[in-house]
Amino acid sequence: MKIDILGAGPAGLFFAALIKRxxxxxxVRVFEQNAEGVTFGFGxxxxxxxxxxxAEGDPDIASRIAxxxxxxxDQHIVHRRETIVIDGGMLSGLGRVTLLxxxxxxxxxxxxxxxxxxxxxxDAHLDCDLLVAADGANSAFRDAHADAFGTRVTDLQxxxxxxxVEHPYSSHTLTFQPYGDGAFCAHHYRYQPGMSTxxxxxxxxxxxxxxxxxxxxxxxxxxxxxxxxxxxxxxxLISNRSFWRRWRLVTNDRWSHGNIVLIxxxxxxxxxxxxxxxxxxxxxxxxxWRALREKGSDLAGALTAFEAERKPIRERLNNAAVASINWxxxxxxxxxxxxxxxxxxxxxxxxxxxxxxxxxxxxxFMRRYRAWKAS
Numbered sequence: 056m057k058i059d060i061l062g063a064g065p066a067g068l069f070f071a072a073l074i075k076r077x078x079x080x081x082x083v084r085v086f087e088q089n090a091e092g093v094t095f096g097f098g099x100x101x102x103x104x105x106x107x108x109x110a111e112g113d114p115d116i117a118s119r120i121a122x123x124x125x126x127x128x129d130q131h132i133v134h135r136r137e138t139i140v141i142d143g144g145m146l147s148g149l150g151r152v153t154l155l156x157x158x159x160x161x162x163x164x165x166x167x168x169x170x171x172x173x174x175x176x177x178d179a180h181l182d183c184d185l186l187v188a189a190d191g192a193n194s195a196f197r198d199a200h201a202d203a204f205g206t207r208v209t210d211l212q213x214x215x216x217x218x219x220v221e222h223p224y225s226s227h228t229l230t231f232q233p234y235g236d237g238a239f240c241a242h243h244y245r246y247q248p249g250m251s252t253x254x255x256x257x258x259x260x261x262x263x264x265x266x267x268x269x270x271x272x273x274x275x276x277x278x279x280x281x282x283x284x285x286x287x288x289x290x291x292l293i294s295n296r297s298f299w300r301r302w303r304l305v306t307n308d309r310w311s312h313g314n315i316v317l318i319x320x321x322x323x324x325x326x327x328x329x330x331x332x333x334x335x336x337x338x339x340x341x342x343x344w345r346a347l348r349e350k351g352s353d354l355a356g357a358l359t360a361f362e363a364e365r366k367p368i369r370e371r372l373n374n375a376a377v378a379s380i381n382w383x384x385x386x387x388x389x390x391x392x393x394x395x396x397x398x399x400x401x402x403x404x405x406x407x408x409x410x411x412x413x414x415x416x417x418x419x420f421m422r423r424y425r426a427w428k429a430s
Contacts (some may be wrong), residue, residue: 056081056354059183061175061196063087065333066319067189068158070340073112075165077348083167084183088174088190091159095296096151097219097253098246100227103145105334112341119157124149125245132401133230133286137394141402143417146227148246154333185354186315187343189336192305194321204317205308210301212384214267215256215327216275219293224251229401230286231390235264238387241283242327253292254327255279258387267299275299302326304380306373310366311358318343323369326376328383329405335372339365375405395427 058074060067063085075083101109101124110117124147132139159169175181177199188196197204220243227244237260245251262268265282267275272294280292305324310317319336342365343357350357382389382404389400398420402408414421 056184057182058083058185058187059181060085060187060189061194062188062190062319062321063089063155063159063169063171064189064191064319064336065154065158066336066340067187068155068162069109069112069116069337070187070189070318070343071167072116072158072162072165073340073344074347075162075167076113077344079166085162085167085169086173086175087169087171089171091169091171092152092156094151094155096217097293097295098148098244098251099151099154099333100244101147101149101334103147105337106147108334108338108341112337112344116157116161119161120147120149120154123153123157125247127226127244129226131226131228132398133228134390134394134397139394139398139423140226140420141398141417142419146244148227148244148252150246150250153246184314185347188315188317188321189319190321192303192320192324194317196315197307197317197321200312200315203309203312207306207308209304211304211326211380212301213256213258214262214299214301215254216272216279216297216299217295218253218255218276218279218297219295220251220253220287220290221249221293222251222288222290223249228286230283231386231397232282233387233390234261234282236387237261237264238390239279239282240383240386241286243286253283253287255283256383258384260387272298302380304376310362314354316343316358316361323373325372326380328379329372329376335369338368375407378405395424399424 058081060071067085071083071085075081106117126147128145130141130144177195188194197206223245224243230241232239237258239261240256242254243251265278276292276294303324307317307322310322318339325332325335343361346357346361350360389397392400
């Protein structure tokens with residue numbers, strides 16, 4: 056087959072490598088509008104479970120990623136200046152540029168053609184058997200066929216910006232900060248020995264109280280830097296297209312249209328509060344590759360099988376994401392809780408985690424939680 060892929064993000068690159076390695080006779084091209092080495096953001100997080108899923112797709116990619124990752128086995132939540140430690144979850148932080156570079160090398164070694172600085176007009180005719188739209192939440196090809204895909208885009212209430220900081224955090228940390236009648240939250244974790252991601256979030260009440268609506272992005276960066284100065288180790292926040300915006304929740308009723316199929320954020324955005332965006336994008340790649348491998352030349356059957364296999368998984372995580380979104384949009388009210396009750400409320404917010412599961416996976420936290428409740 057002739058396969059064209061739009062977007063050289065994790066989903067597009069991983070699928071390209073998998074399908075080309077499976078059958079070198081395929082002609083596989085990846086088109087990316089940005090120049091090589093240019094990306095937004097800083098680090099991404101992969102769970103131990105995510106690394107296992109990637110190894111199922113191809114053991115080689117997991118072995119390539121592991122040496123570059125920063126690893127930790129707990130999470131810290133800071134509320135009322137008290138840090139609560141939740142044990143039991145293996146996580147890895149990795150620079151987004153590093154991950155993309157690994158995936159680019161992986162794809163090139165398989166024989167994939169990577170074409171950078173190539174903005175493809177959605178009205179253009181690409182001579183291919185399969186067109187994979189992996190061009191992110193703002194996918195032009197999806198939007199050009201929005202009615203056919205049944206695309207829905209919802210702007211959420213909270214605002215956020217993705218920064219970096221030269222301060223190495225020991226673990227994935229959430230810091231909650233009241234402000235006026237609202238609240239800010241910072242999600243921060245290291246992805247290189249001396250470098251961390253710092254995602255700042257504000258609910259509408261905090262956005263108004265801080266008058267962030269009246270500032271430009273540099274003034275917003277300076278305000279955030281001052282607000283979280285202690286957590287930043289008094290280091291400056293670093294911008295990389297770090298614009299404050301509302302998160303866009305994208306869903307599609309149908310995953311394919313003709314010979315076009317959606318994967319990754321073009322298909323469905325995963326809210327960052329459940330930390331699965333990169334993993335889900337790359338799992339979509341595995342699912343599409345497997346469907347094509349099993350159905351052979353039956354392209355329509357492969358696209359139907361891909362959706363049938365992956366949609367229930369995506370639906371479950373989408374439901375968890377909606378519950379998490381509702382929690383964050385109500386975080387100011389929940390911050391009235393004492394630190395341990397607040398953390399427990401946070402951990403149970405999606406319905407995926409239960410107290411029984413916490414007993415198994417986070418025994419140290421549960422021991423401290425029970426001791427606090429008893430006192």
